[in-house]
Every structure is written in C-alpha cells, then in structure tokens.
Amino acid sequence: MPFTAKPIIGGDAFEQACSIGLAADTELAQIADATEQAACLRRHWDAIAELGWITTAIPEEAGGAGGELSDLAALVGGAGRGGLPLPIVAACGVLPHLLAGHPAVVAPLAEGRFRIALIPTEAARDDEADALRFADGRLTGAVVGIETPPDPTHAVVVVEDALLLVAVDTPGVAITRYQRIDGRPSADWRFTGIGADTLARGEAVARRAAEARDLGALLTCVECVSAAGALLEQTIDYLLNRVQFGVPLATHQALRHRVAEMYVEYENLRGLVSHALRTTAAGGPEAWRDIAFAKLRLGEAGRFIAQSTIQCHGGMGMTEGLQAIRLARRIMMAEFEYGDRSVQAQRLLVAAA
Amino acid sequence: MTAAIDYDAFREEVRDFAMMRCPPEIRAVVATYRKLSRKVWYPWQKILFEHGWGAPGWPKEHGGTGWNLKQRHIFDEVMAECDCPPQYHHGLRHLGPVIIEFGSDEQKQRFLPGILSGQDWWCQGYSEPGAGSDLASLRTAARREGDEYVVEGQKTWTSHAQESDWMYTLVRTSKEAKKQQGISLLLIKLDSPGISIRPIRTIDGWHHVNEVFLDNVRVPVANRVGEEGQGWTYGKFLLERERLGGANVAPMLKNLERTRALLAQELAAPRHALKRSTLEERLLMAEAELRGAQALGQEAIAATMEGRSLGLLPSVLKLSTSVTSQHVAEIALDAVGERLAPRFRPTDAAGANAEAPGIEWVQNYMYGRVRTIYGGSSEVQKNVIAKQLFGI
Ligand SMILES: Cc1cc2nc3c(=O)[nH]c(=O)nc-3n(C[C@H](O)[C@H](O)[C@H](O)COP(=O)(O)OP(=O)(O)OC[C@H]3O[C@@H](n4cnc5c(N)ncnc54)[C@H](O)[C@@H]3O)c2cc1C
Numbered sequence: 001m002p003f004t005a006k007p008i009i010g011g012d013a014f015e016q017a018c019s020i021g022l023a024a025d026t027e028l029a030q031i032a033d034a035t036e037q038a039a040c041l042r043r044h045w046d047a048i049a050e051l052g053w054i055t056t057a058i059p060e061e062a063g064g065a066g067g068e069l070s071d072l073a074a075l076v077g078g079a080g081r082g083g084l085p086l087p088i089v090a091a092c093g094v095l096p097h098l099l100a101g102h103p104a105v106v107a108p109l110a111e112g113r114f115r116i117a118l119i120p121t122e123a124a125r126d127d128e129a130d131a132l133r134f135a136d137g138r139l140t141g142a143v144v145g146i147e148t149p150p151d152p153t154h155a156v157v158v159v160e161d162a163l164l165l166v167a168v169d170t171p172g173v174a175i176t177r178y179q180r181i182d183g184r185p186s187a188d189w190r191f192t193g194i195g196a197d198t199l200a201r202g203e204a205v206a207r208r209a210a211e212a213r214d215l216g217a218l219l220t221c222v223e224c225v226s227a228a229g230a231l232l233e234q235t236i237d238y239l240l241n242r243v244q245f246g247v248p249l250a251t252h253q254a255l256r257h258r259v260a261e262m263y264v265e266y267e268n269l270r271g272l273v274s275h276a277l278r279t280t281a282a283g284g285p286e287a288w289r290d291i292a293f294a295k296l297r298l299g300e301a302g303r304f305i306a307q308s309t310i311q312c313h314g315g316m317g318m319t320e321g322l323q324a325i326r327l328a329r330r331i332m333m334a335e336f337e338y339g340d341r342s343v344q345a346q347r348l349l350v351a352a353a
Numbered sequence: 354m355t356a357a358i359d360y361d362a363f364r365e366e367v368r369d370f371a372m373m374r375c376p377p378e379i380r381a382v383v384a385t386y387r388k389l390s391r392k393v394w395y396p397w398q399k400i401l402f403e404h405g406w407g408a409p410g411w412p413k414e415h416g417g418t419g420w421n422l423k424q425r426h427i428f429d430e431v432m433a434e435c436d437c438p439p440q441y442h443h444g445l446r447h448l449g450p451v452i453i454e455f456g457s458d459e460q461k462q463r464f465l466p467g468i469l470s471g472q473d474w475w476c477q478g479y480s481e482p483g484a485g486s487d488l489a490s491l492r493t494a495a496r497r498e499g500d501e502y503v504v505e506g507q508k509t510w511t512s513h514a515q516e517s518d519w520m521y522t523l524v525r526t527s528k529e530a531k532k533q534q535g536i537s538l539l540l541i542k543l544d545s546p547g548i549s550i551r552p553i554r555t556i557d558g559w560h561h562v563n564e565v566f567l568d569n570v571r572v573p574v575a576n577r578v579g580e581e582g583q584g585w586t587y588g589k590f591l592l593e594r595e596r597l598g599g600a601n602v603a604p605m606l607k608n609l610e611r612t613r614a615l616l617a618q619e620l621a622a623p624r625h626a627l628k629r630s631t632l633e634e635r636l637l638m639a640e641a642e643l644r645g646a647q648a649l650g651q652e653a654i655a656a657t658m659e660g661r662s663l664g665l666l667p668s669v670l671k672l673s674t675s676v677t678s679q680h681v682a683e684i685a686l687d688a689v690g691e692r693l694a695p696r697f698r699p700t701d702a703a704g705a706n707a708e709a710p711g712i713e714w715v716q717n718y719m720y721g722r723v724r725t726i727y728g729g730s731s732e733v734q735k736n737v738i739a740k741q742l743f744g745i
Contacts, residue, residue: 003742236742256739260672263738267669271648272641293641300638345637349630352613 002236003263005229007077008222008274009070013056014078020048021082025326028085028183041185042150045086049112053088058096062106069281073222080223081230083327085183087147089219089337090118095156098163098212102199105156105165117148119157119189120209122339132159132191137198139164142190145178147337150185157196158209164196182333183326214288217295217338218280221273224302224334227327228266231309234324235259238313255312262308265301272297289351292344299341302331364427371435374400380436386611386713388559391474391516394441398471401440407469408445415453415461416469422654426601433603443475443513444468446598447591448521451538455579455587464540478508478522478541478565479588486733488523489532489585493567495524495539502526502539502577504547504570510727514550514563517543523584536584540576547571557720558698592729597663599670600650602643605678609640612685615714619688632684639684642677646670665741668734675724675731686718 007014024044031037048054057072058064065071072093079088091109095116099106108114123143125131132141139157146155152175157164166173172194175187236259239250249255276290306328310317317325335341375397382393401407409425411417420428432439440446449468452460467473484491493506504524514520520541527535543550547570553562579587613636620629653666686694689711696709725731 002744232742240743240745250743250745253736253739256743257732257735259742260735260738263665263742264669264672267649267666268642268645268673271652272645275644275648275651290644293644296638297641297645300641345634348637349633 002240003233005081005226005233005266007074007081007229008225008270008277009074009077011074013071013074014081016051017053017075017078017084017088018082020044020051021079021084022323023082025083025085025323029320029323029326034179037179038150038185041086044084045115045150046112048086048088049110052110054091054096054112055110056092058106058110059100062100062103064096064106064110069277072219073277076219076223077226080226080330083227083230083323083330085330087149087184089216089223090147091116091149093219094118094212094216097215098156098158098208099199100208105199114154115149115152116154116156117146117152117187117189119143119146119155119159120213121158121160121206122343130190132157134159134162134164134196137195138193139166139191139196140193142188144188145180145186146189147180148177148185148187152187155189156199158205161201161203161205162198163200163205163209165199166191166194166196170194170196180333182330184333213338214291215280217344218273218276218291220334220337221269221291221294221298222277224298224331225266225270225273227331228269228302228305231305231324231327231331232259232262232266234322234327235262235309235312238316238324242314249312258308258312262305265304269294269297269301289348292339292348295339296341296344296348298331299335299344302334306331358421358424360423360427363424364431367428367431368435370404370406371431371437374404375435375437379438383436383438384611386608386717388561388713388716389438389441391441391513394438395471395474397438398440402470407471408449409440410446411449411453411465411469415449415465422658426650426654429601430603433601433607436607439604441471441474442598443477443517443521444473447477448475448540451521451578451587451591454590459575460540460578473519474513474517475519475521476511476513476517476543478511478514478520480510481507482509486730488588489536491523491525491536493522493524495526495537495572497526497574500574502572502574504539504541504567504572506567508565508567509562510553511550511563511565512561514543514565515552515560519543520565521578523588526581526584529582533585535582536588537581538578538584538587539572540578541567541570541572545570545572555720556722557716559716559720561720593667597653597657597667597670598728599646599667599674600653602647602650602674605643605674605681606640606647608678609636609643609681612636612681612688615685616688628687632688635684636681639677639680642673642680646674646677665738668729668737671729672731672734672738675728679721679724682714682718682721685714689714 028037028040031040053075055064056067056075060066075092076089095109095118096106109116124145125143130142153168155166157166172192174190178186180186239255240248242249272294276294279290280287309324309328316322319325379393379397406418408417409420409428413419445468449465452464479488481491481493495502495504520543522539522541523536524539525535526537529535547568549566551564552560553564555561616629616632649666649670653663656663693709693712693715697715
C-alpha cells in the first residue's frame, strides 16, 4: 500500500474542511473567467461562515464555539489538504485573537457579515513614502498584496500603537484587487487621510498583534504540513502510474530517492510543527521560538517539497490543472505570510545574541 | 510500572552526578572536540559502573539500571549537555544486548561483566573489502574442526580494533543458496595467533579504522553466539539498535552551541561581519532541522514505550541528523578553514597537528563525512524509505 499522510490533528472538523476545500478548489479550477471565479469564492466563503467555522476559536461568552488551538489546527489542516483557496487562518485564528474584547466587530465577523482583511504593521509596500501613518484620527498611506476574503467589507489595520477598523466604502479608501500565486484573493489598499474607528491604542495593541502573528505563522505551518502530505501522496501516485521507457517512473531510483528526501523533509517539518503546536497550547513563554523555528523550516522544507513535486510531474508539473501543483503553489506562497525565513531568522538571532 | 517516575528529579540527579563525578580533564576532551579513545572512555565507564550506572540500557539482572526508555534518553541528554563522553557503544549498546537476548548463560557470565566495567573493549568485525552496503555477501569463512572454528579472511573499516581486546565478527559457516543464510556470529580474541591489524589512514588525520586480517585463527565453538547459521538475524538485531541512535539529538545540539560560540569568537572583527551573519544564519537553519529531529526522536521514544511500531522513523532520523550534523561541521570549517585548513598535518610527525589549537574543527568536519556512509548509508536508507512509500 502506498503512503498515506496522517493529519497532525484529525477528526470530523478536519474531514469536513478537507472535502469543502477540495470542492472549492476543483470548482474554481474549472472556471476561467475572473468575475465568475470571484463569485465562486464568495459563495464558498458564505457557506463557510454559515457553517460556523469563524466562530471556532471565539470564546463562548463572545458568542463563539469556545474551541481550542487543536480545533483550529484540525480545521486549518483539513482546509490545507483540500486546497481551500480562502484566508481561513486569518479569519478563524488571527483576527479573532487580535479582536478579542471587541464584540462589536467580532460578532459580525463570526456571522460572515463583515469580511475583514488584516493589514498588519509589517505589511509590504511599494515605496517607503507610502508607509502608513495615523495622526489626528486620520489614516494615510498604502500597502500592497494584502490577503483578503472575497469582497472585503472592512480592513483591520495595525498602525503604530493603534488598532483601527476601516470600512471599504469610506471615502478616501481605494483598493485594487489581485489573485495571488496560490489563487487566493488579495488587494492593494490606499488610504488618503481617511477617518477610522479606533478600536484600541497603546502597548497592548502591539503585544496582541505579535501574538496574533505567531498564531498565524503556526497555523500556516499546520496548513502547509497537511498540504505537503497530500503532495507526497499525489506525487507517489503519479510516479506509480506514469509509464516511460516501458516501465512506471516509480521504478527509477533517482525519482524514488527524491521522494524519500521529500518524505524526510516532510517528517522533520511535521515533527517540529506538532511540537510547536503542543508548546503553544501549553502557553509556555518560549513557544514563540518553536513557532519561529517551525516557520523557518517551512521555508526550506516546504519549498523543497513543492519544487520536487513539480519536477517529478514533468511537463504536467507546469500546469495549473493538477491539484498537487496548485497545492505546491500554495506552499510557495506561505513563505511570505506571517514572516518569511529572514524575518524568523532575524528574531531568533537577536534572541540568541 | 508501579509508582510514577519523577522525571524532573531524575534529570537533576543525573546532572548533579555528571557535574560532580565526571573529571574535568575528560569533559575538556569532549568540549574541545578531541578524539575519544579508550584512555578517555575507560575511566569514565569505571566511575559510572561503580555508581551502578554502567549499563543504562540493560535489565537489572545483568547489572543494568533497569531504566525505562525515557530515563535512558534523559540520561543521554544530560550527559551531552554536561560534556560527558557518550558511553563507548560496541559492548554496551551493540553486543551486550545481543548476548542478553541470544547468548548462553555461560556467555552471559563470561562476557557481560567485562563490558559493564569497561575492562573488556570490543570492536565490530562486519564489513569486508567486498561487503559494505551489501553486507550479506561477506566471505570471511569459518570451518569447523572439533570444538573449534578455523577462521580465514579479512575484515575492514574495523573501528577501534587497535585498542580492542575482542572483535564480534560475522563469518560464513556454510554456503547456502541465499547469502543471508550460513552466517554466524563469533567472538574472537584479538590477540589470537593469526590476527594482524593494520591502520587505515583516513581523511581526518585520526587513527580510527583498521584492516583486520584473519589467517587460520582458532576460535572455540563456545564463542559462537546463538545458533550456527543464524548470525544474520543477530547482526540485524544489533543494527536495528544502532539505528535508534538517531533519536539522541542532544550531542548534536551541544555541538551546534559550541559552533555558535566559535563563530562569535572567531569572527568578532568587523571585517568578518558578512561572513559571521551568513554562517549564523546557516547555523540557525541547521538548528531548526535538529529541533525537528528532536521532536521526532521524542515521538519515537513515546511510540516505543507504548509498544507502537516505529515505521520509518529510524531511517528518517538517521538520514536527517547525519546530514544536518555534517552541515554544522561544515559551518565550523568555514569559520576556521582559512586559518587552520592549511596547517592540517605537520610534515615531520605522524597524525594531526598538535601545534595548531582548534585543528579539531577541521578534523571533525573531515571525520563527519562518515555519518552518511556508515550505519546504513543515506542512499541505502532512501531505498528503504522509498520501498515503503511506494509499496514496491
Ligand atoms: C570511519 C568508518 C568507521 C567504520 N566502522 C566500522 C566498524 O567498526 N565495523 C564495521 O563492520 N564496519 C565499519 N565501517 C564500514 C561501513 O559500515 C561501510 O563503509 C558501509 O557499510 C558502506 O559500505 P562501503 O564502504 O563498502 O560502501 P559501498 O557499499 O561500496 O557504497 C559506495 C556508495 O554507493 C552507495 N550505494 C551502495 N549501495 C547502493 C544502492 N543499492 N543504491 C544506491 N546507492 C548505493 C553507497 O551509499 C555509497 O555512497 C566503517 C566505515 C568507516 C568509513
């Protein structure tokens, strides 16, 4: 029996998220028109909100399901394996954490009425001159490539020591939409002296934002381990079935060894991410370090697995038509979410010095 | 299992012992990366033995500690953290368990005490010039004459043969259709007439391995472990134990810390700024991998304690830790290479250069290349993994 990957956290939530993810990914892959694609994503987003996914980690007293980190990990892992092209980590994990104590925003987020994009302090920009500034209650500046739910209604912005809520239809807000390399929606945002709702100010904002970011990094790792497991399975399957020179490709040692190397990287990453999940759930003060190491490893291992998948598929590896290849692109994109390798390396080096 | 074990208290007990009882000159050998030899290992083994900790992995009835796997792992970890030498493995970790499992009562009485106390030093005679990865094609032959075997052939790569008393040896006792059959495990005294040992010059400049020639060496039949012709099974049993060694990542993490300190010291000058930060980053990548392996090692220990199968974990651990520790050694080489690689060996003396302090970093880099070759080479491990993953 060929290899089958075991989820880090399995169960019903994992299975459900996986099959919804697969359905969305498959449907989307068959649509060429951008407007229809957007409509397809929006439908799936509404369905997910309807199912209560976003309430997973919101405390019961705030109207949520009061789940734990492991519940989030099951959900995100399932979505990762299925290839759900929607910002689940942000919506279900990072935003609820960041917005804890703001029921007026959390409730509509959970219900799916607010579709919120998160703009963190460290968001990318095209030009230093565009850096976000918040003075006298007015927000100015521009950020690029922000992951977003379909048809965002709001942005939550962390700027300096402030946590802001901005409605998309506020005069002075301009957005340009894109698709990322993993097919997910994203947007550039420009703010020209707009009025914004200040949700919170002070040191606590930065602390909370840093925690939320680590949670995002950790869940992204969980998602990608899950996707990587699927990549391995699908690559093995492809090599067992593709015949060249009269024999299945799986008989060639060069390819077998490449797959063995993928597996070693996968296992190593899985071990590290599972460990980080445990230490984070236990709330240890050093958990951030485990997350940073995990994200660092994801950069290395994830890319190796993604690139090897493409290579082992030959020309098919260059097409968008295979789920394995779409998942590979997802893993490649993950490098740039919640701190890439150099960001993680830098904070670890600073702490070690 | 009766009362629950307080692992934290156990860890403290081991640490106190290590810090108080392991002589500073022995710890210094480990801390400065010098070559371990019987001269260093033996006094430490004696101290452990006298404390009742001679054989952490053996059952109590044979003089072991009776510790569970987790305790043994903690012991190994603390030893590494405190710069104590890892115990010499050939007797304790390899042959001892085979004798305990398959040996006769007479053999247990004769051989186990010497291993435990460190009085007897063992080496492993498996590989031959024609039998490496394909070990089963070994040809050193033993023919029966009365109550003796007469052994004829050659072993190679025999680590520590130059300082050993005994060699546990795989020999061919009959020619069968299947080459794994007809192999037996003999315990051969190295001062037996007919044995000659020649050093092999290796790239690290240390004397580690040897060729062992066996010319009509007479070995009592009583020195055969287990059944005639079943040696392959015992050899495999032993190699399996060798493979779980990858679960102990602590010594590698300790080396990594030493290497980090080396970078800070060696590359402190501003002109080295880029080099230092590049190497520090590479080291961090290696650390992430080692931490991943450490987490897998803990999974392996938990699985073993719960009686679950380890599956591919030993191969995964061997593959990844061997390569990562090579990376660490390479980073150290890159830090000191310009200064020390040119002074590897003095021309007027044998061995490595005692006049160049720190030359061990270079030697260790060279020696470390073996990690992906012995104990089941990387390629062989990948074959094992692929076979399982593809199901063919
Ligand atoms: C420093 C050192 C210490 C050692 N200590 C001992 C000891 O104490 N006792 C002992 O018995 N032995 C010892 N060995 C021997 C060691 O176990 C062997 O070197 C090892 O088994 C590899 O065998 P080989 O050297 O013959 O290489 P080979 O088997 O000839 O391999 C050469 C290359 O081919 C690759 N290869 C082999 N088969 C395959 C395959 N099927 N598919 C793909 N690639 C393949 C290998 O990975 C390797 O890269 C030691 C070796 C060294 C270098």
